Amino acid sequence: MMRSVILDVDTGHDDAVAIMMAGRSLSIKLEAITVTAGNQTLDKTVRNTLNVCSALSINVPVYPGMSRPLLKDLQTAPLIHGESGLDGPVFTECAIKSEKEHAAVFLARKIMNKPSGEITIVTTGPLTNIAMAIRLEPSIVGRVRELVIMGGSIGQGNITPAAEFNTYADPEAASIVFSSGIPITMIPLDVTRTVSLTPDRLAHLSQVPGKAAELFTASMNFYSTACSKYIGESAAMHDPCCIAWIEDPALFTTVKKYVAIETLGVHTRGKTVVDMSGVSKKEPNAQVALTIDAERFWAVLEEALLRYHNLA
Ligand code: RIB
Ligand code: CA
DSSP states (O other): OOEEEEEEEOOSHHHHHHHHHHHTOSSEEEEEEEEOSSSSOHHHHHHHHHHHHHHTTOOOOEEEOOSSOSSSOOOOOHHHHOSSSSOSOOOOOOOOOOOSSOHHHHHHHHHHHSOTTOEEEEEOSOSHHHHHHHHHOGGGGGTEEEEEEEOOOSSOOSSSSSOOHHHHHOHHHHHHHHTTTOOEEEEOHHHHTTSEEOHHHHHHHTTSOSHHHHHHHHHHHHHHHHHHHHTSSOEEOTTHHHHHHHHOGGGEEEEEEEEEEOSSOTTTTTOEEEETTOTTOOOOOEEEEEEEOHHHHHHHHHHHHHTTTTOO
16 A cells, blocks of 8 residues: 655755655655755755656656744755755756645645545655644644654764754754654664765666666765765765655664754754653653664665666
8 A cells, every 4th residue: 555645855965866766666655745945945945856856757746835944044055965955967947847835834734635644744854844834733743644754863963963954954843843743753864874875886876777867876976975075974865764764664673762852052952852761751752763774775775766767
């Protein structure tokens, strides 16, 4: 049975790979893509999302959402994702346009109109759209089957020593979401950074036939170089891990823990404080991934790219 999924992105390079994986997934009925600012400004993250969908004939509606965090100023990531937010690939004229309805309004409307428990939301950027949808229509919290979040960290961050980029970008939104009661599966940096794209792996995947592999290769060439130059790491498949969770949860180990979001700390703002020992005695509010079988992840990704081999 395919799962109805709404993908919420801030399309940058790894978001683009998540879109590719979801676009022809055998497990996912991609209902729509909602877009927020994050890796780049909203106009650029929307354009990048449309370009990926147009290039790969992924025919789903794309809804523009929040152009800035709820309280913080927008802080983009041009060093890693470039001025366009998806530097590397060259796209032909984009044949599709985004919807007029705001992403948060769409999310609230769609979830209320669908049977309770039918919609899964996967977020690969800041949680601003989701927080706004919850504020617009609080009862969506009890109607969402699962909210899969690429974000946060149990240990070290990547944008500060304490915080991961997506929760750091909008801590207030993350706090609203994590305290809402919505059923959360958190895929943290500790897991996603173990899925790193080595040059040999990229060389292998670049041999996969079809447009998706071509787009993957052009994107990852830029992303890998930027990650190596500016953070001294190989390119990690952060966002695609969320799609892998939907496709095969057995790739992961998880624990149910209480997670709080730091919104005030001078050095820790945006930190996901995961109560691994249970010392807070608070009821768990998230299923937190601890590990992923990276080798099996790569097989899932390769199969996803191969599904576009016959795209003219
Ligand atoms: O920290 C990694 C996350 O931040 C990913 O979603 C990446 O796209 C950036 O948004
Ligand atoms: Ca992202």
